[in-house]
Amino acid sequence: MNATNSNTEHQEMWELLPWLVNGRLSDSDCRRVEAHLRVCSACRDECAAQRRIYDVLSTDKAVEQMPMAGLNRLRQRIEQAERAVGLDAPSDPACPPDPRRAMFAPRFRVRAAAVAASVIAISVALGMPAAWRWNQARRASGAYHTVTTETARHPGEVIRAVFAPTATLSELQAILDDAHLEIVSGPTEAGVYSLSMTGPQSIDWSLRRLRGHDSVRFAEGLAPAQASAPPP
């Protein structure tokens, strides 16, 4: 092998080293690189260096994980998009409906009803007749609401939250105590509670405490202007 060929091969093997390190080379390329490593000290050193970087980058980094909260927001977003399409598009017998629109909305409503049933049970156990009446009024109106829908604010309301359907009464109370919050209204038919502060901490502090609990499916602060808006 002449010097030019040797340099070309060296360059080619050098470029492949990261994928030798991450184990994603083809078998044939892997054999070629390993053969080259036996005769090239520079590539051996580089391979060792890249392995150290790989070890650092491939190590899991601690990330706040709230997949259910994100999934809930995605569901709401999809439902809103599907409804917008449904409202905008007149019925056309020549154009069959998108099956996703037909399948998603009923199922979402079933899920929302299941969540609502569980949180209503909790609310009754908590003894919240005012919240129950408010919820029933909302239900009777037949209006469509999401967590982010503009609705009348309640005095002191700064956060809206949804809890896991499996959350027990004592768990719910412990979470609220931990986050220095109390229920001022709710749950809605979608299981949304309106919460106010009980301590001097910031809203962000309470949100972080809430989101640290597995049983909290959703927690969002209200915009300052909204939070201070007077009740109807």
Added chain:
Amino acid sequence: MNIPANARQYSKQQDEELLSAVARGDNRALDALYLGYHRRLARFLARISPRYETVEEIINDTFMVVWQHAKDFRGASRVSTWIIGIAYRIALKSLRGKDGLMRAQSTDTLPEESFDPTGSAELRDWIGHALNQLPLEQRLTMELAYHMGHSIDEIAHITGCPPGTVKARMFHAREKLRQHLPALGGIAATDIFNDPPSV
């Protein structure tokens, strides 16, 4: 189809079955895909953006596209490659428009880092600082290879570039790391690198 209880990795076949179900309008399948990929995507994106809100926004934008375009998937790549490719493009678009998330400029325009390698900083921090100096495409390529464990062809598909471009980006990323690590701390650079290739 049951929703998995927690983030979970699926096989290629399971992914394809789930995506087919999504294309038929099964939102439970979308839930399952979302939960299966959330952890991977969140960890990948968290290395690029420090803001969890941005990470979640990118993930949700990604799955909106998955929901809307599942029927367009033709199986030319793995489902995982397709989904991560969508996330990659959304991340590029999103991160380029925001301040303080990623330095995408030429490293020539960046100020010298002030960093004390003899302090308590560890190798992880040194590499993290050096990675922040890389142009966006180079850093993403390195993350896709080292953090996500993708092959050259997979990264080419995800990024929409020829395999040669992928190798070139990785090559330049490695060289830039070599340049920046001495600035961040000669001890780290010496520990990690030796002489570059004589080509």
